[in-house]
Amino acid sequence: MSYKKVLTIQDISCVGQCSLTVALPIISACGHETCVLPSAVLSTHTGGFTGYTFRDLTDDMPAIKDHWIKENINFSAIYTGYLGSTKQIDYVADIMDSVGTEDCVKVVDPAMADNGSLYYGFDSVFVDAMKKLCAKADYVLPNITEACFLTDTEYKTEYDREYIDLLLKKLTDLGCKNIIFTGISYSKEKTGIVIYENGEYSYYEHEKLPNSCHGTGDIYASAFVGAYVRGKSAFESAKIAGDYAVECIKETAKHDNHWYGAAFEPVLGKLIDSLK
Ligand code: PXL
Numbered sequence: 001m002s003y004k005k006v007l008t009i010q011d012i013s014c015v016g017q018c019s020l021t022v023a024l025p026i027i028s029a030c031g032h033e034t035c036v037l038p039s040a041v042l043s044t045h046t047g048g049f050t051g052y053t054f055r056d057l058t059d060d061m062p063a064i065k066d067h068w069i070k071e072n073i074n075f076s077a078i079y080t081g082y083l084g085s086t087k088q089i090d091y092v093a094d095i096m097d098s099v100g101t102e103d104c105v106k107v108v109d110p111a112m113a114d115n116g117s118l119y120y121g122f123d124s125v126f127v128d129a130m131k132k133l134c135a136k137a138d139y140v141l142p143n144i145t146e147a148c149f150l151t152d153t154e155y156k157t158e159y160d161r162e163y164i165d166l167l168l169k170k171l172t173d174l175g176c177k178n179i180i181f182t183g184i185s186y187s188k189e190k191t192g193i194v195i196y197e198n199g200e201y202s203y204y205e206h207e208k209l210p211n212s213c214h215g216t217g218d219i220y221a222s223a224f225v226g227a228y229v230r231g232k233s234a235f236e237s238a239k240i241a242g243d244y245a246v247e248c249i250k251e252t253a254k255h256d257n258h259w260y261g262a263a264f265e266p267v268l269g270k271l272i273d274s275l276k
Contacts, residue, residue, distance in 0.1 A: 002076075003032075003033065004032045004033065004076040004077065004229050005032070005033045005035060005074075005075050005076055006027050006032045006033065006034050006035065006075060006076065006077045006078075006079060006225060006226075006229055007035045007036070007037060007075040007077070007078045007079070007095075007099070008020065008023045008024070008027065008034060008035070008036055008037070008078075008079045008080070008081065008222075008225075009036075009037040009039055009078070009079070009080045009081070009083070009092055009095070010023060010038075010039055010080060010081030010082045010083070010111070010218075011038060011039045011040040011041065011042055011081075011082045011083075011084060012038045012040070012041045012042070013042045013043075013044055013045040014041070014042065014043050014044065015043065015044045015260075016042075016044045016045035016047075016049070016214070016215065016260055016261055017214075017215050017260065017261025017262060017263075017264065018045045018082075018214065018215035018218045018261060019045070019081050019082050019111075019215075019218055020036055020038060020081075022215055022218045022219055022222055022261075022264060023036075023079070023081065023218060023221075023222040023225075024036060025264075025265070025268065026219065026222035026223055026226055026264065026268070026271065027079075027222055027225060027226045027229075029226070029268050029271060029272055030223070030225075030226025030227060030229065030230055030271070030272075030275060031226075031230060031275070032076075032077075032226065032229055032230075035075065037061065037064060037095070038057055039057060039058075039082065039083045039084040039088055039092075040054060040055060040056050040057055040082075040084030040085075041053075041054075041055045041057065042054050042055075044260070045214065045215070045260070045261075046119055046120045046121065047119065047120075047214050047260075048214065048259065048260060049260070054084075054121075056084045056085055056088075057084060058084060058085045058087050058088040058091065061088065061091040061092075061095070062091060065091070065094065065095050065098060065099060068099050069098060069099065073099065074099050074100060074101050074104070075099055075100055075101065075104060076101050076103070076104060076105070076229060077104060077105045077106075077107065077225060077228075077229050078095070078096050078099070078100055078104060078105075078106050078107070079106075079107040079108075079109070079221065079222075079225045080092055080107070080108050080109065080133070081109045081111045081218055081221065082111040082112070082119075082218075083111075083130075085126075086125050086126045086129045089126070089129040089130060089132070089133050090129070092133060093132065093133055093136055096136055105138050105139070105228065105229070106136060106137045106138045106139075107137060107138065107139045107140075107141065107221070107224070107225050107228075108133055108134050108136070108137035108139070108140050108141070109140075109141045109142075109217065109218070109221040110130045110133070110134055110140065110141075110142050110146045110150060111146075111217060111218065111221075112126065112127065112130060112146060112149070113143075113145040113146050113149050114143060114145050114146075114217070115145060116145055116148075116155045116157075117145070118149065127149050127150065130150065131150055131174055134150060134171070134174060134175070134176050135174055135175025135176065136175075137176070137177065138177055138178060139177070139178045139179070139180055139224075139228075139234065140171070140176045140177075140178075140179055140180070141179075141180045141181075141182060141217075141220070141221045141224065142171070142179070142181060142182070143181075143182050143183045143217060144156075144159075144167070144181075144183060144184070147167045147170075147171060147181065148167070150170075150171060150174060151167060151170035151171060151173075151174065153166070153167060153170060160186070161186065164181070164184055164194060165201075167181070168181070168194070168196050168201070172196075172199075178196060178197045178198070178234060179194070179195075179196040179197075180193060180194075180195055180196075180224060180234065180238050181193065181194035181195075181196065182217065182220055182242075184203070185208060186205075188208075189208060190205045190206065190207065190208050191205070191206065191207075191208040192204050192205035192206055192242070193206075193238045193239075193241075193242050195234055195235050195238045197234050197235075202235055204235065204238055204239045204242055206242050206243065206246055207246055209246065209249045209250065209253075211249060211252065211253050212249065213248070213249055213252050213261060213262035214259075214260055214261050214262070215261045215262050216245050216248065216249065216262050219241075219244070219245050219248055219262055219264050220241045220242070220244075220245045221241075223237075223240060223241035223244045223245070223271055224237045224238060224240075224241040225237075226271075226275075227240040227241060227274075227275060230275055232275070240271070240274045240275065243274060244264075244267070244270065244271045244274065245262075247267040247270050247271075248262040248263060248264040248267055249262060251263040251264075251266050251267050
């Protein structure tokens, strides 16, 4: 097995168990060198905290990329999450074009919305730029809310396969190649992941838990990338990531008042075991 170098581009929320503080340990635990390009530094994430600091690192990106090019540094995978500005999305697209290996796998988690709304600070201009980034990716990992914003479709909490097929079609029309669609629930007791790869639909169903946690999308995407770069298929990676996310949510429920993120650390061993 070759030693892979993964670049992940997303923010550092100093406290909050999301984005880089999740991606770095999870992808490392999957056995890969994990390089980071912080998109912004926040004192906490934006979900549920008030008065957080926000330092946008957009202007640092071109020089960082130029240095990597000069040093002949390149990456087997580039995975993007929460991005700090619309201008940054163009820089990230350029980074994808210039520092990937020939067979570099590009994964975009359009981390910008949940539960029917955009995260604080994002607008339709950002959404339009994200549409273009998604078209560059080998895999996009939206939740339903993000898929609706990307495709200008009405958000629904109750839906059927027809609605999901419509979203998949519209995402494909946007240029998305392969779609790992998270949080797709066709029944009250279960939820799951749609894997839409090379035009083929498959579905992995798993437990639906009563509690939900902030940052689960980042945990999911990081575990997907870690497993995929380990050589697992997209379906297996989606399953490994889904099972791990369930373990994280169950673990979180054991810790009173842990409201701002998921307790992913105590169950990292389970993720590692699932990769064997
Ligand atoms: O988990 C997604 C995420 C990442 N980073 C920041 C966020 C959020 C979601 O709210 O605020 C800063």
